[in-house]
Amino acid sequence: MRARLLPLVAVTAAGLLALTGCVANATATDSPKGALTVDSSADACAVSAAEAPSGNLSFAVTNSGDQVTEFYLLAEDGLRIVGEVENIGPGLSRDLVVQLAPGTYLTTCKPGMVGDGIDKTTFTVTDSGNDVAVDADLDAQVEVANSNYAAYVRDQVAQLLTGTQSFADAYLAGDDDTARALYAGTRAHWERVETVAESFGDLDPQLDLREADLEEGQDWTGWHAIEKDLWPADAEAGFTAYTPEQRQNLADLLVADTTTLNEKVQDLDFTLSQQTNGAIGLLDEVATGKVTGEEEFWSHTDLWDFQANIDGAKVLYAGVRDILLEEDADLAAELDTEFDALQVLLDAERIGDGFTLYTDLTSAEIKAFADQVNALGEPLNQLTATLVL
Amino acid sequence: MTDSPDPTTDAHAPRGLSRRGLLGLAGAGVAGLGLGIAGDRVALAAAASSAGAGAVYPFYQKHQAGIVTPAQDRLHFAAFDVTDGTSRAELIELLQDWTVAAAAMTAGKDIGDYGAVSGPYDAPPEDTGEAVGLPPAGLTITFGFGPSLFQTAAGVDRFGLAARRPADLVELPHFPGDMLEEAGSGGDLCIQACANDPQIAVHAIRNLSRIAFGRAAIRWSQLGFGRTSSTSTSQATPRNLFGFKDGTANIKAEEPAAVTEHLWVGANDGPAWLAGGSYLVARRIRMTIETWDRSSLREQEGVIGRTKGEGAPLSGGTEFTEPDFTLAGRADQPLIDTAAHVRLAHPAQNDGIRILRRGYNFVDGNDALGRLDAGLFFISFQRTPASFTTVQLNLARNDALNEYIRHVGSALFAVPPGASEGSYVGAGLFA
Numbered sequence: 001m002r003a004r005l006l007p008l009v010a011v012t013a014a015g016l017l018a019l020t021g022c023v024a025n026a027t028a029t030d031s032p033k034g035a036l037t038v039d040s041s042a043d044a045c046a047v048s049a050a051e052a053p054s055g056n057l058s059f060a061v062t063n064s065g066d067q068v069t070e071f072y073l074l075a076e077d078g079l080r081i082v083g084e085v086e087n088i089g090p091g092l093s094r095d096l097v098v099q100l101a102p103g104t105y106l107t108t109c110k111p112g113m114v115g116d117g118i119d120k121t122t123f124t125v126t127d128s129g130n131d132v133a134v135d136a137d138l139d140a141q142v143e144v145a146n147s148n149y150a151a152y153v154r155d156q157v158a159q160l161l162t163g164t165q166s167f168a169d170a171y172l173a174g175d176d177d178t179a180r181a182l183y184a185g186t187r188a189h190w191e192r193v194e195t196v197a198e199s200f201g202d203l204d205p206q207l208d209l210r211e212a213d214l215e216e217g218q219d220w221t222g223w224h225a226i227e228k229d230l231w232p233a234d235a236e237a238g239f240t241a242y243t244p245e246q247r248q249n250l251a252d253l254l255v256a257d258t259t260t261l262n263e264k265v266q267d268l269d270f271t272l273s274q275q276t277n278g279a280i281g282l283l284d285e286v287a288t289g290k291v292t293g294e295e296e297f298w299s300h301t302d303l304w305d306f307q308a309n310i311d312g313a314k315v316l317y318a319g320v321r322d323i324l325l326e327e328d329a330d331l332a333a334e335l336d337t338e339f340d341a342l343q344v345l346l347d348a349e350r351i352g353d354g355f356t357l358y359t360d361l362t363s364a365e366i367k368a369f370a371d372q373v374n375a376l377g378e379p380l381n382q383l384t385a386t387l388v389l
Numbered sequence: 390m391t392d393s394p395d396p397t398t399d400a401h402a403p404r405g406l407s408r409r410g411l412l413g414l415a416g417a418g419v420a421g422l423g424l425g426i427a428g429d430r431v432a433l434a435a436a437a438s439s440a441g442a443g444a445v446y447p448f449y450q451k452h453q454a455g456i457v458t459p460a461q462d463r464l465h466f467a468a469f470d471v472t473d474g475t476s477r478a479e480l481i482e483l484l485q486d487w488t489v490a491a492a493a494m495t496a497g498k499d500i501g502d503y504g505a506v507s508g509p510y511d512a513p514p515e516d517t518g519e520a521v522g523l524p525p526a527g528l529t530i531t532f533g534f535g536p537s538l539f540q541t542a543a544g545v546d547r548f549g550l551a552a553r554r555p556a557d558l559v560e561l562p563h564f565p566g567d568m569l570e571e572a573g574s575g576g577d578l579c580i581q582a583c584a585n586d587p588q589i590a591v592h593a594i595r596n597l598s599r600i601a602f603g604r605a606a607i608r609w610s611q612l613g614f615g616r617t618s619s620t621s622t623s624q625a626t627p628r629n630l631f632g633f634k635d636g637t638a639n640i641k642a643e644e645p646a647a648v649t650e651h652l653w654v655g656a657n658d659g660p661a662w663l664a665g666g667s668y669l670v671a672r673r674i675r676m677t678i679e680t681w682d683r684s685s686l687r688e689q690e691g692v693i694g695r696t697k698g699e700g701a702p703l704s705g706g707t708e709f710t711e712p713d714f715t716l717a718g719r720a721d722q723p724l725i726d727t728a729a730h731v732r733l734a735h736p737a738q739n740d741g742i743r744i745l746r747r748g749y750n751f752v753d754g755n756d757a758l759g760r761l762d763a764g765l766f767f768i769s770f771q772r773t774p775a776s777f778t779t780v781q782l783n784l785a786r787n788d789a790l791n792e793y794i795r796h797v798g799s800a801l802f803a804v805p806p807g808a809s810e811g812s813y814v815g816a817g818l819f820a
Contacts (some may be wrong), residue, residue, distance in 0.1 A: 063705070068718050087718035089705030092696060113719060215565045215782065280684075287680050288792070291758065294568075363757050370758035374679055381683035 035060055038107070040069040040088070045109030045119035052100075053128035059096040063088045063111075070110040071096060072117060078106050086113075102127040138323065142272045145319035149275055150268050152315055153193045157258075157265045160189035164258045168251040171226060180230050184296075184304035184354065187223060191308030192315075193265075195281040200264055206257050210297065221253050224297070231298040272320065276384040279316035282309045283380055287373050291366065293358040303355035306369075307346050313380070314339060320387060328386050331379055338376040345372055441585035444527035448492040450807040452653065452665055453814070455529030456745065456770050457642040459621040461583040464613030464749040465590040466671065466766065467598060468576025468800055469605040471538065477548040481819050483604045487532065487580075487597055488813035494593050497525030500600075517599070519592050526586035530593055532814045533669045533802025536560055538577040553818060555659040557668065557773050558803050564785035566795065573609045573673055573798035581669070581768065583747075587614065609798070611673065613749020613766050620747060626700060626708065629765055630676055630750050631793070633693050634700035637708055638735065640745040651743045654772055662817030665806030667770045670777045673751075673798030676764040681793045692789040694729030702731060714738075728789040739780050744771040764794070774801055 108117030501515025618636025
């Protein structure tokens with residue numbers, strides 16, 4: 001529903017967030033003990049040490065040149081990328097945090113982001129005795145997760161398109177009861193893949209804009225504009241039902257835009273970070289819009305959207321779970337527990353094939369949802385840093 | 390101070406509080422002679438230790454203090470509605486009373502003739518007393534007039550001011566994403582009290598609202614516990630609750646040309662009474678910090694467009710290096726994202742518009758969901774409200790930061806020029 005940077009820009013390895021525990025404010029920006037520094041200048045890539053013990057290593061890369069630079073840590077063959085930081089502007093520093101097994105590596109910088117990299121230097125990791133997980137067949141696992149998720153997105157949008165046509169037909173026929181009954185269930189297909197759907201420029205505002213998001217004079221189209229017409233009870237005094245012409249226009253646009261969306265999702269590819277950040281983004285949608293009852297302002301069917309966002313996040317998580325089990329089994333166990341706990345809360349609000357209306361929830365129930373979303377959100381947001389190197 | 394009270398003297402009005410301003414105390418016949426005797430905290434607190442504690446900014450100036458004044462650490466802001474039935478004369482009297490009290494408090498003095506701990510034993514003290522023993526702490530008190538003072542939403546001209554309303558002083562438009570709460574928006578009058586000691590700022594609003602009882606009442610108020618911008622090159626850039634430096638590119642007091650061009654209402658801009666004044670925009674911006682806190686450093690720096698540590702633009706350099714919005718990184722994508730806050734708020738993206746920001750961090754307990762009710766109480770001063778509207782529209786449409794914030798309160802006030810000694814704030818409006 002709103003601009004989001006991550007799913008769109010995260011195309012390669014992430015600079016990782018180091019959890020350093022309790023560090024005094026004044027020293028938080030100092031390098032952690034044993035950290036390595038890299039000076040990327042116009043013609044050199046100077047690493048502060050030629051070797052380090054295996055385990056978690058941190059390279060603080062400073063760009064002392066006057067071009068944008070990149071730093072790479074390569075496997076011994078000089079081809080496979082073990083870790084990288086990109087887009088370091090002149091004068092800036094950025095950390096690369098990686099977990100390295102004993103062995104021989106190469107370091108290199110790429111000022112100007114062109115060429116093969118300069119000052120390739122051997123970097124040796126000695127055996128510290130700490131176990132380091134080794135990726136067995138990560139690329140193949142990521143590719144499987146990618147193709148599975150791409151198929152899931154296509155399937156959900158196809159169902160969305162079918163459902164949208166039925167919904168539009170009922171709405172145009174004046175069969176408001178049927179339209180109301182179809183509304184939340186159809187939108188669930190959108191909400192399951194919301195972070196993908198909203199990455200297509202104008203389609204998201206045309207289909208999913210809330211009234212509060214409008215600017216003065218802007219036309220309001222999409223699901224929520226129709227929602228208000230179908231559930232006018234909470235509308236402002238003086239609100240009049242839409243004319244047949246308005247209904248026709250809104251329904252036509254809804255179907256047309258959904259058709260366009262369906263075309264756009266046919267050839268999508270998802271990197272590992274796009275998958276993990278997609279799960280994180282879906283839970284953010286729950287935390288900011290659904291748990292507050294702001295998304296479905298007229299129909300109050302927020303829990304349908306809530307469940308659908310969680311469905312989508314679970315699919316993304318399930319896709320990478322095998323990889324996570326190898327990297328960090330504790331995190332996987334924690335995520336399993338927290339997803340389950342959230343589902344227990346949602347299941348308690350099921351009525352038939354739907355849910356309790358948001359306005360019928362008690363404040364204690366809403367608080368419990370919010371608490372559990374936070375409980376899930378904290379470990380879930382470690383997923384990208386844990387998996388993407 | 391207790392000798393020779395003259396029960397017939399009531400000649401203090403021009404220099405002291407009005408009868409009503411003293412809550413009936415002056416009417417009891419003890420006024421006049423105590424001026425200057427009331428607690429003088431400047432003298433009392435000569436040994437103040439904390440930074441800025443001893444600073445004193447004169448109240449009577451060409452421009453009101455609290456605008457280009459180096460941003461103090463603490464804020465108490467209050468919007469008032471004039472009480473039904475208050476006459477034009479009573480409104481003027483309120484402004485006179487506020488002026489006298491503000492001049493005293495900013496000088497580090499108690500209000501009234503007897504202050505906080507003296508005076509008739511059977512009367513309530515004139516000053517509430519919690520500032521006794523504290524230094525002036527750089528207190529500034531800045532007054533403003535909202536659109537509704539000139540004409541109510543229903544079109545009523547309560548004080549004969551409608552014809553003097555500046556054309557620019559109209560309610561701000563609805564911006565995309567606005568979720569404004571009526572009870573925390575608007576207002577006939579406003580008072581911004583800033584100080585380096587929170588108790589001093591609260592003391593000012595508390596006493597000024599007490600003076601107003603019966604004539605004006607607080608509509609909403611806001612405490613700010615930490616400044617989020619610097620208005621002088623002598624100040625370090627502080628951080629907002631996102632943990633980023635805020636207001637690096639702010640207008641600074643040391644830029645006289647920018648201050649003249651972007652801040653003060655010019656003699657030919659509108660009504661003469663506002664020349665030398667400015668427009669104040671206040672926005673209560675709630676941050677969903679729980680969601681922000683668990684976003685990656687990549688996301689955080691990408692959204693802002695600056696590094697979190699140094700505050701340098703992602704295009705390189707150090708904090709005060711001009712951002713290079715064209716410098717591209719991998720895949721020819723600009724290092725500063727097209728939706729980054731620093732890009733969209735930059736003068737280069739807004740027809741060269743600059744505003745003076747003077748906002749504060751707030752945390753007002755928590756909401757029903759157990760989330761901190763935290764954010765930025767945004768305050769900006771500008772020569773015309775259109776400057777704010779242009780920038781905010783650009784932000785509201787496109788800013789990646791919108792994912793983590795929502796605007797829940799909004800108000801606009803015309804800030805008259807400073808008062809001269811013996812006169813009162815806003816006198817030109819009623820002349």
